[in-house]
Amino acid sequence: MIYDKHGVLQMSELNFGSDRPKAENPIKINDVSLRDGHQSLFATRGRTEDMLPVAEMIDDAGYNAVETWGGATFDTMHRFLGEDPWERLRVLKKHMPKTPFSMLLRGQNVVGYRNYADDVVKAFVQRSIDNGMDIFRCFDALNDFRNFETAAKVIKDNKKHLQGVVCYTLNQPRLGGEVYNMEYYINKVKDLIEFGVDSVCIKDMAGLVAPYDIYNLVREIKKFTDTPINLHTHFTSGMGDLAIFKAIEAGVDIVDTCIGPYAYRTSHAAVEPLIMSLLGTNRDSGMDINKINAIAEEMEKYIPKYKHLDNNPKYATTDINVLLHQTPGGMLSNLVNQLKAMDALDKLPEVFRLLPKVRKDLGNIPLVTPTSQIVGVQTVNNVLFDSYEGEYAQITKEVKDLCYGLYGKTTHPINPEVQKKALKDYPRGEEPITARPGSILEPEMDEVKKTFGDLAKDIDDEVLCALYPVTGKRFLKWKYGMEEIPADVKAKTMAEVEKEEELVRKALSGELTSKGKGNGRELEVTVDGETFTVEINDPNGPAAPQFKGRKKKEAAADETATGSVVAPIPGMIVECKVKVGDEVKVGDTLVVLEAMKMMNNLDAKAEGIVKEIKCDSGDSVAKGDLLLVVEPKA
Numbered sequence: 001m002i003y004d005k006h007g008v009l010q011m012s013e014l015n016f017g018s019d020r021p022k023a024e025n026p027i028k029i030n031d032v033s034l035r036d037g038h039q040s041l042f043a044t045r046g047r048t049e050d051m052l053p054v055a056e057m058i059d060d061a062g063y064n065a066v067e068t069w070g071g072a073t074f075d076t077m078h079r080f081l082g083e084d085p086w087e088r089l090r091v092l093k094k095h096m097p098k099t100p101f102s103m104l105l106r107g108q109n110v111v112g113y114r115n116y117a118d119d120v121v122k123a124f125v126q127r128s129i130d131n132g133m134d135i136f137r138c139f140d141a142l143n144d145f146r147n148f149e150t151a152a153k154v155i156k157d158n159k160k161h162l163q164g165v166v167c168y169t170l171n172q173p174r175l176g177g178e179v180y181n182m183e184y185y186i187n188k189v190k191d192l193i194e195f196g197v198d199s200v201c202i203k204d205m206a207g208l209v210a211p212y213d214i215y216n217l218v219r220e221i222k223k224f225t226d227t228p229i230n231l232h233t234h235f236t237s238g239m240g241d242l243a244i245f246k247a248i249e250a251g252v253d254i255v256d257t258c259i260g261p262y263a264y265r266t267s268h269a270a271v272e273p274l275i276m277s278l279l280g281t282n283r284d285s286g287m288d289i290n291k292i293n294a295i296a297e298e299m300e301k302y303i304p305k306y307k308h309l310d311n312n313p314k315y316a317t318t319d320i321n322v323l324l325h326q327t328p329g330g331m332l333s334n335l336v337n338q339l340k341a342m343d344a345l346d347k348l349p350e351v352f353r354l355l356p357k358v359r360k361d362l363g364n365i366p367l368v369t370p371t372s373q374i375v376g377v378q379t380v381n382n383v384l385f386d387s388y389e390g391e392y393a394q395i396t397k398e399v400k401d402l403c404y405g406l407y408g409k410t411t412h413p414i415n416p417e418v419q420k421k422a423l424k425d426y427p428r429g430e431e432p433i434t435a436r437p438g439s440i441l442e443p444e445m446d447e448v449k450k451t452f453g454d455l456a457k458d459i460d461d462e463v464l465c466a467l468y469p470v471t472g473k474r475f476l477k478w479k480y481g482m483e484e485i486p487a488d489v490k491a492k493t494m495a496e497v498e499k500e501e502e503l504v505r506k507a508l509s510g511e512l513t514s515k516g517k518g519n520g521r522e523l524e525v526t527v528d529g530e531t532f533t534v535e536i537n538d539p540n541g542p543a544a545p546q547f548k549g550r551k552k553k554e555a556a557a558d559e560t561a562t563g564s565v566v567a568p569i570p571g572m573i574v575e576c577k578v579k580v581g582d583e584v585k586v587g588d589t590l591v592v593l594e595a596m597k598m599m600n601n602l603d604a605k606a607e608g609i610v611k612e613i614k615c616d617s618g619d620s621v622a623k624g625d626l627l628l629v630v631e632p633k634a
């Protein structure tokens with residue numbers, strides 16, 4: 001008896017434990033907290049040390065699989081956290097030997113933002129397997145499955161699980177093109193099955209799928225295949241839980257969830273209500289809610305370390321606007337941060353307004369890493385540079401590559417005018433290719449070995465450098481003690497986090513004096529001899545104050561001097577292409593600047609001789625920083 005005579009639910013009567021009768025067709029549940037959960041909520045900054053306390057508990061909870069790696073984790077770990085991504089995989093595997101590990105692999109883009117050569121893809125997948133990976137959720141941002149071929153072969157040769165992904169997106173009716181419909185998705189699923197995948201994932205990376213749409217889609221798929229179907233959706237619009245429920249009703253086999261503290265907003269449905277909602281039904285997961293609850297309570301303890309990374313200033317946990325701009329959560333927070341750094345946050349509405357147009361220009365592609373980044377950043381460039389140089393004045397290298405066909409086949413043809421502009425003087429030629437991109441890319445691993453020499457001590461180091469040459473090199477110097485890990489990269493203890501929170505509290509209550517950043521929103525405070533900058537958000541507003549870290553001295557840029565080349569946007573110097581004394585002509589590339597993961601060539605605007613160089617590979621630069629001086633020809 002679950003209800004008493006008044007119809008009131010008697011919780012004590014429910015058998016919450018995993019010893020309850022097994023359901024007819026139990027839903028299989030994945031946990032994605034340790035990868036997509038913190039990627040979606042906390043800019044992928046989750047540290048291994050905060051995963052270990054729950055690792056064994058998660059391993060014991062009866063999940064189908066646990067997503068521990070891939071996506072943006074590889075990038076953020078070595079770049080921002082000073083952590084070796086391979087080591088995380090090994091350590092987690094030691095603590096979680098029972099549950100299969102799953103990773104998000106961006107097909108030929110691996111865990112980066114461009115298509116890599118086949119030898120890099122092979123080496124990466126092989127080392128992932130050797131280090132403990134079991135299930136490869138393999139996707140391509142254009143749904144061009146030729147980009148799976150190289151990775152799939154290694155996965156299959158090693159008898160690991162290949163989960164093929166169809167990226168789910170919506171039409172933008174205002175802009176025409178009704179391509180993303182039932183027929184499209186059914187054909188894509190059929191293509192995957194023919195490809196030989198072990199399971200299929202419908203990946204709704206932005207949280208767009210409506211409950212009845214997924215219901216109908218799963219029903220249709222179930223008519224022609226027994227291949228297990230996995231739904232991955234985000235909560236963002238608020239439809240996530242409803243979509244999962246309808247998919248379960250339609251017979252979906254596996255769903256992705258997060259544990260409470262890492263769930264909702266731009267992340268995923270929480271596992272707890274799902275387990276409870278299905279209890280006693282034919283799709284009961286069989287999982288023990290008490291075990292999950294214990295994990296949630298442990299995870300809560302570490303949230304103070306990450307709360308400041310949650311950029312959402314709103315009280316609402318849902319955002320229906322995502323159905324219009326369709327930008328995945330991970331990309332949204334990136335856009336906001338970058339516009340902030342450029343003092344251009346007021347341009348965000350304009351970026352959202354133009355984003356669908358840029359998406360259409362670039363072939364009406366799904367927006368998922370790296371295309372979300374490529375389209376988002378190009379839109380930012382169009383907004384910021386448009387006023388004085390016309391649309392597409394600063395085209396990123398990745399847009400040029402996309403126009404050339406280096407990412408694969410776009411859903412619709414690219415706007416010919418944009419394509420022509422992008423491919424002007426493109427080094428591989430001005431005529432786009434139609435072949436599988438990997439088939440024309442020259443091998444890269446030998447060059448990596450030569451370039452990094454003794455610094456890369458093993459194949460894992462080499463693969464890291466192949467994927468991320470500049471930040472990879474910097475990371476290896478930290479790893480082998482050749483350079484000190486900067487303070488803002490090092491992990492903070494809970495005591496330090498608490499001290500920072502205390503500082504912010506004091507700053508807000510007026511106990512600390514402002515050293516006047518002018519606008520009254522930043523305070524410089526000294527505690528125990530250390531100087532900190534504390535950014536104060538509107539104390540009356542809903543957002544928490546943000547701790548910004550140790551104050552850095554920055555040289556003022558000489559923006560006015562003739563021949564000065566300054567950073568037009570903040571970013572990181574990848575390469576300075578010239579040296580002092582070089583003669584340059586208009587259009588010659590002087591510097592390659594990475595901004596928001598995209599490469600921008602900064603070209604000479606006038607003829608002259610390079611007089612001074614003020615930047616080096618790996619330098620972080622702010623907007624307006626002086627990079628070099630070119631003395632104009634008389």
Ligand SMILES: O=C(O)CCCC[C@@H]1SC[C@@H]2NC(=O)N[C@@H]21
Nearest residue numbers: 072075076330331368369372373
């Ligand atoms: O924080 C960083 O700088 C690293 C990640 C940046 C890009 C992420 S990757 C996942 C998400 N999707 C995108 O297109 N961009 C973000």
